[in-house]
Amino acid sequence: MKKRLYIVEDHPIVRQGLVQMIDNEEDLVTCGHASDAATAFREIPATPLDGMLLDLSLGNSLGGLQLIKDLRKVGVTQPILILSMHEEGLYAERALMAGAQGFIMKSESTDTLLGAIRKMLSGQVYLSAAMVTRLVTNLNTNSQGQIQSAFQTLTDRELEVFHMIGKGLRTRDIAERLNLSVKTVETHKEHIKEKMGLGNATALVQSALQWAQAESGGRAPEQG
């Protein structure tokens, strides 16, 4: 039986091409498509499907990320693969955090894309080799394997410090706001790095920043 895919893509030619390509595959079939998040959100819960292919940017915003969150909220559990024109380095982690099972750039070859779709449908996570290396490097020796789970090991104070770093505050400001000494904040930062397996201060700052952006939806590109 062919696996059913729902496609959310705002660019008509890409959408039409995707549908054409997928429908021509022996094991895949499209079960619907939408050009905007609202239609997709309305149709997807009511459509029997095995997986979804989502463009990250819908209209003028990063609608894709919000759509994932919304779908997960209403109980849609089928895997989602994010398809984007954007650099995976910028959004892959955020897409995964929002609840997607993979991220692929549109510039990848069609065979790679089809491979990624099949991997996602089989319940695995798809990321490019480069992205996997990068995530692994960032996570370093984290025994938990995921940032999400690493969060659970952070104490309340450490979490607070992590939040503040993500908000763009410097050590001195954090110390001031939490009524702590700079040295204590430094110690907290060391613990966070250890627990989350972040190699250095730069990695900690970047991780906190990305986390904060994922939380808030980030600064959106205007189109794409």
Next chain:
Amino acid sequence: MVHLGRDLSIFRLILLGILFLSGLAVSIDGLSILLGGRSLVGLYPAMSALSGLCFILGSMATFYLYDDRPKRVFGRSMGLAFSACLTMVGSGQIIFYAFKAWNGHFDEALNLTLGRIGLTTPISSFNFFILGMALFVAFIPRRTFQMISQFTALVVVFLSLLALMTFVYRAQQGGSSIRFTSSALPTALGTLTLGVFAVLSTREVGLSRLIFKESLGGRLVRRLIPSILAVQVIFEWLRSRSDLSQTYEEPIGMQLLAISNSLILLAVITFIAASLDQLDAARREAHEALQKLNGELEDRVKQRTRELEIANGVLSTQFSERQVLEHEFSQVRERVAERLGRIIHDGLSQELIGLTFNLKAFQHRLKPLDGGAAEEATRLEEQARGLVGQVRNISRQVYPPELGVSSLMVSLQELVRHHDGKRTCRCLFECEEPVSLPDREMETHLYYIAQEALENAIRHSGGTTVWVRLAHDENVVLLEVEDNGSGDMAVKADPGIGNRIMHYRSRMVGGDLVVRRQKGVGTKISCRIPLPIEDKTPLSPRSLS
């Protein structure tokens, strides 16, 4: 204007020459008499041979005293030798007289002197002695010695004048107890000349200094001293002539002299006052003219300043307008680049991607057919895929996709990641504290500075690693791009446009860009941008959790 130095130099040569030749003649004459002959010259048959010798020595010493030419050391030694000889001859005679006086033979000695042959008179001997001293000391280039020399030479002048006056006034009186030789007059004139030369030679100190000075004082001294001396000599001579001819009694003569002297003094004072007044008037006139000129100059300066201020104002306005325009132009340029980049990235690229999908589907449909149509479709898809890559690169060049999407930190991280490994160069991004910038424009400029510096380092430095660092310190954002390359390759390779653009971008956001190149160590580009005072609105910890 009299060039005293130059005129004196010619004059002294002539005078010294005459002195020298007369000295020589007299010496030979004296010598011939001494040897039992008779006077050859007949000028001053009684004048002593020693007097002549003294004049030769004195004039030679004076000649060297005035000799300023480079062989000064030689001249000095010669001068010192001559003046030393003069001193010795003088002192020898004094000792001779003293010895005779001690033994009660002074008269005998004096007779010997006043005879046809013999020595000079005691007063001349003393005069030669101190003249020798004055000339000797004059060769020592120290202020104190110069002063001593001048003083001593003045004593010589005084004694010579005394001898001269005494001779002039008394010699003819006959009744005088003082006896003179016929050489007394030339001797007195000779020592007077040498004494004056000695005084004038010490021109750095005392009276001489004043005489040679091109000032009012100098002029007065030069004018008055000779005239006063001349007037005194003439008056005294007239008085003595009158005395001799017994025109009137001596007390009346003295009275007349005193009154004449007072009148002359009055005349001199009037003359001095008149010339001072004249000079003062000229000075005041010059001062007024100068003040007038100053006033005019000041007016012109003021006028020019006003003109410059106006011009400067115009320029400032134009400059600030230009800055505003430049700023707007830069923004427009960035916006155009962004729009163009987006059109390529979101439009053209996507269309091409859609085309590859369609070609893939087409390829599937062609598979059942023979004739290689499916393979042709695969080839077309690959071509389209290649185009996607090229278009992506173009879009990246026009407007980097990471720019403006996230914070500068993330953009820079992506930039560094994108370049990492190019030309086997490791690119690292370091940012230990979150950095937030107040506006997008600043981020864009900093991003492009980092991009330019990074690409330069990869292409030209020859290094193995490039570090891009972003830091935030006390309201200053610091961006650094450092490589471990040769440190001077960049200079050769970069024609300067890239560098200039980096500086320009830095200026556009009020920053300061410094490039440090160290041979064998690498290149470091630092850009510091001051930020507006931080907004310290406290975050509620509750809102964060």
